[in-house]
Amino acid sequence: MSGHVFTLAGAALEARGSGALWWPERGILAVSDLHLGRSERVARLGGALLPPYESAATLARLEAEIAALAPRSVVCLGDSFDDDAAGHALDEKARLWLTRLMAGRSWTWIAGNHDPGPPALGGSHLAELPAPPLTFRHIARRGASGEVSGHYHPKARLALGGRSLTRPCFLVDRKRVILPAFGAYTGGLDCRDPALTGLMQKGALAILTGPRPHPIPMPRR
Template identity: 65%
Template sequence: MIEQTVTLAGARLTARGSGALWWAERRLICVADLHLGKSERIARRGGALLPPYETRETIARLAAEIAALDPATVLCLGDSFDDMASADALPEADRAALAALARGRDWIWLAGNHDPAPHGLDGGRAETLALGPLTFRHAALPEAEPGEISGHYHPKLRVALRTGTLSRPCFLCDRRRLILPAFGAYTGGLDLGSSPALAALIEPDARAILTGAPCVTLPAFRASA
């Protein structure tokens, strides 16, 4: 199984094994935390020299989802770039690839804490976006109305199995909100079992939908190791 269905505020959504969220009624695909240019940012700040391929890999994964679903709208939930200088330093080939993906559809970049300012790439920009019963933003608000969809936290779930420990990025959802996993190739994750921030946001009976294959739904907190 490569996807799971979620209903939030009456909207029927599909959590994909890739980490993308699909709203078929609106033909909208939503991804969070691409963190394009992360290896360039680390090198620029004197860190480890990582192979500079994560941007290309992330764009390729996004292109595969767009090819599979043919969305009318692509919505990026902030932290699409690892910092504002990463957006400026985006190689021309990657810039052209994003422009090609945006052609013929609406592309919306939401502001994140890593990329709060406009970056000049094709598409519109907003702080938050309200569509029907849903509100999209980068980081969840503690007192948000039901129907909030966000990213920011890079949630992952660690589960103890007989054969060892399974750890995967995951969607995190309860009756009020849905938090997406990070879509970027070099992004880490925040373990549900050791995150007071997530525990404070999400109801105790929340569910985690694991990315990858199989894409399965588990209790978010009781399953954490």
């Protein structure tokens, strides 16, 4: 799978078509908002039943990126589970799958607003991860620089030959990158929403995910 290369705070990064972020110099692979256990949580709360395959689909995509890039470190940028109970309810197959993916590399769970991080699993559990010149956290902070975050599940719409195509996207400007949700069934927030246009500088890019990541000027209302 190809990627789009850009620079943030002097670090050369690659926005992968999967929605993962790759920092080759440090061997760091970052993913955000896996939301593992989403179907279990929705069913538990009495919502519409979702096919119970989202954890397997998400882990398969993550495994493919790990196999392709052989990262030394993986950073999960929060909301790795749909809530704390979903983390504890993860089935044995998924737990073993995660254990295999974590073996032989550093693994950091950043706390999100949906989950505090899975304490029963290995790895480091942090509020944020400084890795100068970058800082990895769940939710972007106004005034920050060199920031890698997630939380918002950004998506963008592209007009192609009279058709409209909507895809998850990275948002990139001179100070930060906001990752799309990596998990299946996660939905997204239109990048024209004030919550995102208020964070991103003029001239920001939206990098649409897919087999060929496609950068466009970040749409604004």
